[in-house]
Amino acid sequence: MKESNHIITTENVNFYYGDFKALQDITMGFEKNRVTALIGPSGCGKSTLLRLLNRMNDLIDGTRVEGKVLFEGADIYDPRVDPVDIRRRIGMVFQKPNPFPKSIFKNVAYGPRVNGVCRKRDLDALVEKSLLQASLWNEVKDILDRSAMTLSGGQQQRLCIARALAMKPDVLLMDEPTSALDPVSTAKIEELIEELKKDYTIIIVTHNMQQAARVSDCTGFFYLGRVIEYNRTDLLFTTPEKKQTEDYITGRFG
């Protein structure tokens, strides 16, 4: 993996919840316009790493980061950096669809509105574009005023993706985005990820190894807070170098 194509890199990152060391010496590079999957058993630290990349872990009291997380070469944990700016450029989609109890339109327009886009025409265009990108537009274009809570789980999750896209981020972090969805909705989201990587860098945490194999270009396998193996997805799944990786992907533990 060439250094120059990395949009985010971590250098010797350790992460603590209080006294508990959740991540140990993580050094990884995430390639631009690629999909990187993070896999591993529950509690291995993959979600922690994901939330560390846009400083969502800041919200939890008693956490501490050591090492460097570089986004386009600049350390996002530099004290002069405002985490709000980071989160604008590195968006996030959560495990459970979490639309606001507002209309579909207002959900997507929320981020841009707060950040000063207020002309109706601009907002309309942005909402349409974001929903198109999230392949939800055709299903909701006539019901934009309806509450987002009336949508199905899969639609809600695509709405959340559209909401994140409306902020025009560079990177999209996805924390098990399909674990609460049925297979059909899951397939739709996976197609969408394939589509989105043309314009965005995507880092996805998943419990589903087939999903990682299907959607990602690179995969990192985590175990007990360490990166055990990080490689091109086709290589990692066909010829794993480490015994632990092989055991995990063949279903011998986890």
Place this chain on the structure above:
Amino acid sequence: MKRRYLKQHLFLLTVRGSALLIALAICGFFIFIFVRGYGVISWEFITEAPRDMMTKGGIMPAIIGTLYLTLGALAVALPLGVLAAVYLSEYAKEGRLLRFIRVGIRCLAGVPSVVFGLFGLGLFVVRFGFGSSILAGSLTLGFLILPTIIGASEEALKAVPRTFREASLGLGVSKWQTTTRIVMPNALPGILTGSILSIGRAAGETAPIMFTAAAFFTASLPKSIFDEVMALPYHIYVLATAGTRIAETRPIQYGTVLVLVGLVFGINIIAILLRSRARKTKRW
């Protein structure tokens, strides 16, 4: 075996009896007030001022006064209480300061209302020179209901799912924008319910307004917030203790009680309806 059954029956009887007793007491209270007070309730009673040493006429100035005082108390306590609750629920970090504030609020809730009255007299009436007035009374009542409003608001804010906050913050929206645009609007029904319940409390209190706002009798309605007013609970107190023609004022006294109880009861019903409606539209 039989003994155990007997004990169980006895226990059931006791708990059921206790519950029933409470229900009966409340019903008895309402019926008593209604029967005694119903006779004097009329359009004149609600729209006229007292006459002839309070033996005739109505209680309109007291109704208006209670209205002013209650709204005033709400105007004081609602912004202050909601802001304090936002601090406690969204910003404060666990620690000594937070514990101190919480103990303070709990103590405030436990202070007897007459103490609030004296506090209001000392601070607002005398020290600030507001005199016995709507302003001084509203401030005093406002402090009285502050703990209730803070408690209810904090509860309502905490009930807003964490995922909403995460979603907003994850979009690169700042904390205070998240609080004002997502958290507070979703907590509003709960905040309102708590506030309305506290209105009932403010409307019914006598001791806090006795020294700070309530007048024995005013011929005209208040013209500014620095005027004294008559108020329902104080009017009841006056009729019960200060009258010289008790036989003639007694029916009026019951009528006033009925109006006050009806008012507070009505406010509580509104709160309950609002809450059940908010629960229905809430989908998380």
